[in-house]
Amino acid sequence: MEHSSKSARQSPTPDELAVWREYVETAEALRQALAAGLQSTSGVSPGDYAVLLALSEAHGHKLRSSVLAEGIGWERSRLSHHLGRMENRGLIRRRKSGSDSRGAEVELTDDGARTFRASSAPHLRLVRRFFIDALAPEDLEAIGRVAKSLRRHLNEVAVESVSPDGG
Amino acid sequence: MEHSSKSARQSPTPDELAVWREYVETAEALRQALAAGLQSTSGVSPGDYAVLLALSEAHGHKLRSSVLAEGIGWERSRLSHHLGRMENRGLIRRRKSGSDSRGAEVELTDDGARTFRASSAPHLRLVRRFFIDALAPEDLEAIGRVAKSLRRHLNEVAVESVSPDGG
DNA sequence: ATTACTTAATTGACGTGTCAATCATCAGCC
């Protein structure tokens, strides 16, 4: 392997790093702007929104805890903590599942359903204003394509990191 | 204003929404992968890293608290909490500033400097592996360009949101 | 049926982030 050849380089070049920083800071700003909007228009957090959305789309407005976790890509424990908080606010309800009584069924309350309906439209408007409206159609297409490929790459490389020669 | 004309539409189309979701999930996965890598290789969080980096680059390895906050784009209170934790771990030190004794000077300890040196290379390697290596050069360029424009747009629109007709 | 293993979910501890309230100091003014 050649020293200083492109494939042997381990750290990003200054130019690459600049793009990385630009990306990270923008992603963070976007995340925060959306979270603030959601909070101020409807009093829900992004986490609340994800849970309410998934339950709203589910048959009978209820899901097994594990299925819900899988669906929104959360760790079990994170979901458990979050559901506890949402249950205290009356947005959802938990009950033991009939078929497998280890499992819990998470169910949207009427209040939760109402809250989701109220938060959805303002949230989507903000997604449009903050994200879609900023982008030319070809940029939007490019983002979708690049994000998909980034994610695939990330999964591949993440596997390596667990194996002996990975880090 | 025409109903259902493009400019009057408020919510994203399903296609636009799909790109948005792809983007959000990828950004989140990337964030998390980097954080986990940083944690496991050097025992520092992304927040720690940001603070250590800024102080490492500062003259005399020290900065006014407010300057540091500005530099890394954090709220004062967030920084204050974080510095408290870092001070407990011996990574930084705080002392009253001479010129304006409201202000605090934040100073990197030797241990903090060592920790940053140890964490920097592995972190940059991961940035390369997870981000740069996944992208064709023209994609990287596109990301930089799009991120910049997104951020500009976000700042403009955020201002409107504070004014009477904004939300 | 008891033992052992696995799986579903919760819990506790602790680091992180935000908001509002507070404390201390500085600057201008009388």
Added chain:
DNA sequence: GGCTGATGATTGACACGTCAATTAAGTAAT
């Protein structure tokens, strides 16, 4: 000096996220 208002930073309360440990219930082997 002694107000007053702005500014730098901290604090407390509470929501959020991760990790490791735990509880509870299902499954398999003997």
